[in-house]
Amino acid sequence: MTLLLSLIVASGEANATVNIVTSTQDLAALATAVGGSDVKVDYIARGDLDPHFVDAKPSYMVKLAQADLVLAVGMEMEVGWMPSLLTGARNPKVAQGSAGYLDLSSTVKKIEVPSGSIDRSRGDLHPEGNPHYWLDPENGRLMARAIAAKLTALDSAHSADYAKNLATFESTLTTKEAGWAAKMAPLKGSNVIGYHSTFNYFCHVYGMNVIGFVEPKPGIPPTPAHTLEIGQAGKAAGVKWIFVEPYKDPKDAGPIASMTGAKVLAMPTSVGAETTIKTYFDLFDALVSRVAG
Numbered sequence: 001m002t003l004l005l006s007l008i009v010a011s012g013e014a015n016a017t018v019n020i021v022t023s024t025q026d027l028a029a030l031a032t033a034v035g036g037s038d039v040k041v042d043y044i045a046r047g048d049l050d051p052h053f054v055d056a057k058p059s060y061m062v063k064l065a066q067a068d069l070v071l072a073v074g075m076e077m078e079v080g081w082m083p084s085l086l087t088g089a090r091n092p093k094v095a096q097g098s099a100g101y102l103d104l105s106s107t108v109k110k111i112e113v114p115s116g117s118i119d120r121s122r123g124d125l126h127p128e129g130n131p132h133y134w135l136d137p138e139n140g141r142l143m144a145r146a147i148a149a150k151l152t153a154l155d156s157a158h159s160a161d162y163a164k165n166l167a168t169f170e171s172t173l174t175t176k177e178a179g180w181a182a183k184m185a186p187l188k189g190s191n192v193i194g195y196h197s198t199f200n201y202f203c204h205v206y207g208m209n210v211i212g213f214v215e216p217k218p219g220i221p222p223t224p225a226h227t228l229e230i231g232q233a234g235k236a237a238g239v240k241w242i243f244v245e246p247y248k249d250p251k252d253a254g255p256i257a258s259m260t261g262a263k264v265l266a267m268p269t270s271v272g273a274e275t276t277i278k279t280y281f282d283l284f285d286a287l288v289s290r291v292a293g
């Protein structure tokens, strides 16, 4: 009886799936790639919506209440919504600072990190630097590695699966990166304008210069004076495109497009931003084909 019971318990543990809830669909795609059949993955912020602003619905608290692991972008991306959702979820396993909460910003290469102390009086959305780091594919690699390490720590019974899934992800990424780099190479040195600073990592990776933004500051709506200033700067720089997120109004970029002759380009920001973008690789395939296709 004791033997039978211990066998049941052991097999129950080996078959248990890790219940992961991610803040964004990008993190869900990475968690699915690394976790495979040993995890169940759900997310909170839909990829076609602004991840800075999420309505804290009770259904999200229910998801978090049942989670074994929460993955977050960090760098204050979720500061307006995740803390209250976690409080409502009352799940100590995934509280911030616990083993079941992984802030992936701790593992990536960041840009635009302010030197010196953080100044929130500027009122912008990026006080700790630019949090849109998943749009650098090498950060995707670092994130996948951190997720694999965390899953291995929480669920050592499946460590071989996580290692194998990570190796597959990394080898596909390496192959894909060579293709993206080849397609993007002719665009090196191109000048672009962003609406928000979402695509700064993507542009940084492929040598495109972001010379300004439709927004005067991250999260601050456009003003006529700023629009005029950016339009003039964009004209002088010969900007090729104005990149607009799915959840921003492309009409706001119209006056700058008229002044500069730049094309307004709708760009996906995340997995799930468009129905065909289901994986992390799909996201870069779509971005690269949009600008270099």
Ligand SMILES: [Zn+2]
Binding pocket: 052, 125, 126, 131, 132, 196, 197, 198, 218
């Ligand atoms: Zn932002």
